[in-house]
Amino acid sequence: MTPPVFRFAPSPNGYLHLGHALSALFNADLAAEAGGRLLLRIEDIDRTRCRPEYEQGITDDLAWLGIGWEQPVRRQSEHFDAYRDALAQLQAQGLVYASFESRGDIAALVTARGDGWPRDPDGAPLYPGSRDAMSEAERTARMRSGEPHALRLDMTAALARAGPLRWREQGTGPGGESGIVDSRPHVWGDVILARKEMPTSYHLSVVVDDALQGVTHVVRGQDLFWSTSVHRLLQNLLGLPQPVYRHHRLIRDSAGRKLSKSTQATALRSLRAGGATPADIRRIVDVPEP
Structure with a gap:
């Protein structure tokens, strides 16, 4: 064994x-x-x-x-090349798009939408833009011009492709969740997978690394409990194995x-x-x- x-x-x-x-x-x-x-x-x-x-x-x-x-x-x-390869797989599935708003732009958009704008489990406001706000031709032109940008996961399209997902939790979540947990990646919105100056993000690199290193048990703090939803989604989309998770107290x-x-x-x-x-x-x- x-x-x-x-x-x-x-x-x-x-x-x-x-x-x-x-x-x-x-x-x-x-x-x-x-x-x-x-x-x-x-x-x-x-x-x-x-x-x-x-x-x-x-x-x-x-x-x-x-x-x-x-x-x-x-x-x-x-190992940036490994993360670029994973990102290319998601791009080939049509699940990645570029966004060009600065942090200040995003803050202003969120403020304009009022206090009820949804926030992710870490408390940050969800990205207020959408893939439909700009044509792919315009995005491509702006990227080729060297404009700073982030590469985001189209969460709606990704969820449609992956369907419902779960993970096996041997610890407990912040709300006492344990056992078989239903993933909720939608609560993170269109997460960033990479930036112009950085070919990966935490979510993408950690999933790739765990698979390449053969990690079978991910043991980490409860502050990362709901990040597992995004990780399960990326594992599914990239055809990667699913570890057992155990989130501990902080x-x-x-x-x-x-x-x-x-x-x-x-x-x-x-x-x-x-x-x-x-x-x-x-x-x-x-x-x-x-």
Whole structure:
């Protein structure tokens, strides 16, 4: 029997905090219990925010926690061609279109539509444009001229092609969802798959990477629970395998907010410098020794 494959996939745009420790320890413990493999993936597609010192900090913190991982480490910035190929498959299906509004343009359009404009699960307003607002000939001409643009998934067309989708949830969602969960990708609107200056997005790259790395179990925080809907849709459209998902609780600050990498008080390196031990971290995040 093929051993299960887990992965921990941080972005090197800051130092790891207690929330990352929870996820990394949980993945490592589950992999060990199942006799499986643990991969480390560096999600560094945002080259403006990701830095080598943060990647070094990630490996230092994980090693200090006693977590081991297989080599080589996959860095997304080294695999843009794989994401371009996946995007080309979606384009060949007629499911991708270019949009040209800036963030300011989108904010103005949303404001003009009033307070009732729908928002995605992260709280951001849905894209207020549509594919029908411009002819394909005009889009092509504007792209060829070098105009900045985003490449979006035509959600209506994608849902018509894929039909209803579900995923197997071994953890719990923010509303207590578990077991077989119905996907709701429509709540994200026409998500961005790539930009002129960036050949991929989080949604596209994570789906491609999980498939290429043979990941069988995706274990991550509840803040990404409803992102799974988009991932299931892309897996279906690209003919990729479906992992088992397990979303875990989040570590929050005293105000109830999800931890941020800018919160230095919860950074593992700061806690370590203050004398904390790996056992202390396990106790704080409530992940007992296996």
